[in-house]
Amino acid sequence: SETYEKKKEFGLDVPLLVLKAFTDQKTITLHLSKHNDSFYAASDSGPIIRIEESVFKDLDKSVFDIRDKTILGLKTNDIYKIIITDPLKNKSEEMILQKEDSAKENISWKIIQPKQGRVIEWKVNAITYLLSDVQAKEFLTSDPKIDFGLTAPKYIISAFSKEQTLLGELFIGNTSSHENHHEVVYENATGKNILYSIEKTINTS
Numbered sequence: 118s119e120t121y122e123k124k125k126e127f128g129l130d131v132p133l134l135v136l137k138a139f140t141d142q143k144t145i146t147l148h149l150s151k152h153n154d155s156f157y158a159a160s161d162s163g164p165i166i167r168i169e170e171s172v173f174k175d176l177d178k179s180v181f182d183i184r185d186k187t188i189l190g191l192k193t194n195d196i197y198k199i200i201i202t203d204p205l206k207n208k209s210e211e212m213i214l215q216k217e218d219s220a221k222e223n224i225s226w227k228i229i230q231p232k233q234g235r236v237i238e239w240k241v242n243a244i245t246y247l248l249s250d251v252q253a254k255e256f257l258t259s260d261p262k263i264d265f266g267l268t269a270p271k272y273i274i275s276a277f278s279k280e281q282t283l284l285g286e287l288f289i290g291n292t293s294s295h296e297n298h299h300e301v302v303y304e305n306a307t308g309k310n311i312l313y314s315i316e317k318t319i320n321t322s
Contacts, residue, residue: 128152129159134177149173186252188302188313189276189285193249197279201244203272214241247287248276253302253313265312266290267303 124130128150136147149158149168156173159165201212213230226236257265267290276284288303302313 123165124148124159126152127157127159127165129157129165134173136176149176181256184256188251188253188315189248189287190250191248191276191284193245195278195284196245196248196276198277198281199241199244199248200275200277201272202275204270214244244274247274248285251315253315255314257312257314265303267312270303 129148132148132150134149136149138145138147145160147158147160149156151157151173156168156170157165158168197216199214201214202208203210210231212228214226214236215229217225217227225238226241228234228236267288269291270288271291272289274287274289276286278284290302302315303311
């Protein structure tokens with residue numbers, strides 16, 4: 118047909134991308150293509166229109182591209198206490214960090230276990246970054262046969278509110294047993310039980 122031949126002329130018979138939108142009554146399909154360094158779009162029954170390359174790039178996304186990669190996403194203001202556990206050590210050796218109750222404008226932390234003392238602020242900031250803002254580099258299979266270093270994690274980071282409610286928990290994998298160059302994180306306490314990898318350059322020590 119003339120319509121088919123016209124779409125073929127602009128590469129829309131073999132589109133680079135197909136989008137489908139669903140309503141209660143019908144499904145609308147939009148085909149996108151590239152022809153002579155220009156981008157075009159057309160629905161099944163609509164006209165052929167030229168679109169900006171930026172529009173095509175915004176639409177040409179994988180599931181990973183559009184997925185929220187935030188791991189825990191806790192609000193730093195909600196975090197009052199952090200417990201860092203090394204599973205190979207005694208519970209008395211856990212590191213417990215807690216916000217100073219007297220701190221107002223500038224948030225400050227103190228160590229209350231194993232020995233009370235002041236903290237190095239940037240190191241605590243690195244920990245709160247893990248709990249609040251760190252993004253996944255990759256979502257990994259949760260096949261229990263694959264060892265991501267989480268059967269014997271390097272350590273566990275637990276965050277609590279001032280009311281002692283567990284806000285979230287991260288299991289940091291022992292990367293010596295993982296073949297790639299990322300730390301591996303297992304999210305617990307949220308019911309998601311998802312495996313992530315994060316950039317090795319992120320300070321988790």
